[in-house]
Amino acid sequence: MKLELKHNLRKFNRPYLIAGPCSVESEKQIMEIANQLVQYNKPALLRGGIWKPRTRPNSFEGVGELGLPWLVNAGKEYGIPVTTEVANAKHVDAALKAGVDVLWIGARTTVNPFAVQEIADAIRGTEITVMVKNPINPDLMLWIGALERFQKVGISDLIAIHRGFSVYKHPKYRNAPNWEIPIALMEQMEDIPIICDPSHIVGNRDGLLNVSQKAMDLNFAGLMVETHTEPDKAWSDAQQQVTPKKLQELIGKLILRKEDIQHDKDFIALQRKEIAAIDDQVFTLMKKRMEIVRQVGDYKRENEITILQKEHWTQMIEQRLKQADELGLSRDFIRLVLDATHQESIRHQTKVMNPENE
Numbered sequence: 001m002k003l004e005l006k007h008n009l010r011k012f013n014r015p016y017l018i019a020g021p022c023s024v025e026s027e028k029q030i031m032e033i034a035n036q037l038v039q040y041n042k043p044a045l046l047r048g049g050i051w052k053p054r055t056r057p058n059s060f061e062g063v064g065e066l067g068l069p070w071l072v073n074a075g076k077e078y079g080i081p082v083t084t085e086v087a088n089a090k091h092v093d094a095a096l097k098a099g100v101d102v103l104w105i106g107a108r109t110t111v112n113p114f115a116v117q118e119i120a121d122a123i124r125g126t127e128i129t130v131m132v133k134n135p136i137n138p139d140l141m142l143w144i145g146a147l148e149r150f151q152k153v154g155i156s157d158l159i160a161i162h163r164g165f166s167v168y169k170h171p172k173y174r175n176a177p178n179w180e181i182p183i184a185l186m187e188q189m190e191d192i193p194i195i196c197d198p199s200h201i202v203g204n205r206d207g208l209l210n211v212s213q214k215a216m217d218l219n220f221a222g223l224m225v226e227t228h229t230e231p232d233k234a235w236s237d238a239q240q241q242v243t244p245k246k247l248q249e250l251i252g253k254l255i256l257r258k259e260d261i262q263h264d265k266d267f268i269a270l271q272r273k274e275i276a277a278i279d280d281q282v283f284t285l286m287k288k289r290m291e292i293v294r295q296v297g298d299y300k301r302e303n304e305i306t307i308l309q310k311e312h313w314t315q316m317i318e319q320r321l322k323q324a325d326e327l328g329l330s331r332d333f334i335r336l337v338l339d340a341t342h343q344e345s346i347r348h349q350t351k352v353m354n355p356e357n358e
């Protein structure tokens, strides 16, 4: 079936909702979940993992091919198109034969161009909708590359899913959102809608609303949320799944703001003018700052002094971070600005002091 999701996304009320269990466990389980989803908040797509790429062996790795008809039947019974993750050509063949409507490529597959190409080749010639999750590492180009591989085999109905990026011991999330990466994808592949998967970003139930709200405020087209009638008993990702009722509550709490600023045009135009004037000043001052940095570089070259002045720089950071607190500016933001500025100073001085080394 040709879903033309990309073009039809706008017809759905935001958020375009993909819900269903992490893993399909039995026909009864997926039927019950679909039934409750329809009662509370019918999703546009029913998800269910059949083959699960698990970090370690001896974890539940999905029911495999025999679960495909369960998922497809549940979709038919409740009138929801279905989607599952495929990681190789065999999965693609089985899923297409079973009548799965939409395929998704998981984060652990997107990292591997060989695997993505194998899947793309297996899909070639079909009109199936494909959703591509970001690679587990924060590599925008790898994500774009995977989407391009599907475009090259003629898949036009493509969607990207942002599920966060793997990090060692993130203080807050299971996977770091690095929102700048999906935003950059929106800029570079304007035509491809992005859906956020808050379940994998957060990794628990509590933070789902915040991440979902943020995704809506960043104009994501939809949400993919792992849903189970008995989350605590789920065979995989138990801690991050929610009941269909909880999902309905979450969707009800979302504030759906509009991108269009037509009504607020005059006010915003004025503020933007002021912001532009401030940016002008910042840029002019940055230019001046770098001129002085280059003069310091000249002096250092003549007097054989190293570029990096660690003690001075450490003191400067300390002092500026204190100032950030006083001004109510975030330390993380100021730290980023300072580090970027320092890198640029080092680049200028390197050019002045070792021109061949640039």
Ligand SMILES: C=C(O[C@@H]1C=C(C(=O)O)C=C[C@H]1O)C(=O)O
Pocket: 293, 296, 307, 308, 309, 310, 312, 313, 341, 342, 345, 346, 349
């Ligand atoms: C400008 C200098 O060179 C480097 C750049 C700095 C800066 O951008 O503020 C500070 C210390 C140095 O690591 C300097 O030595 O003062």
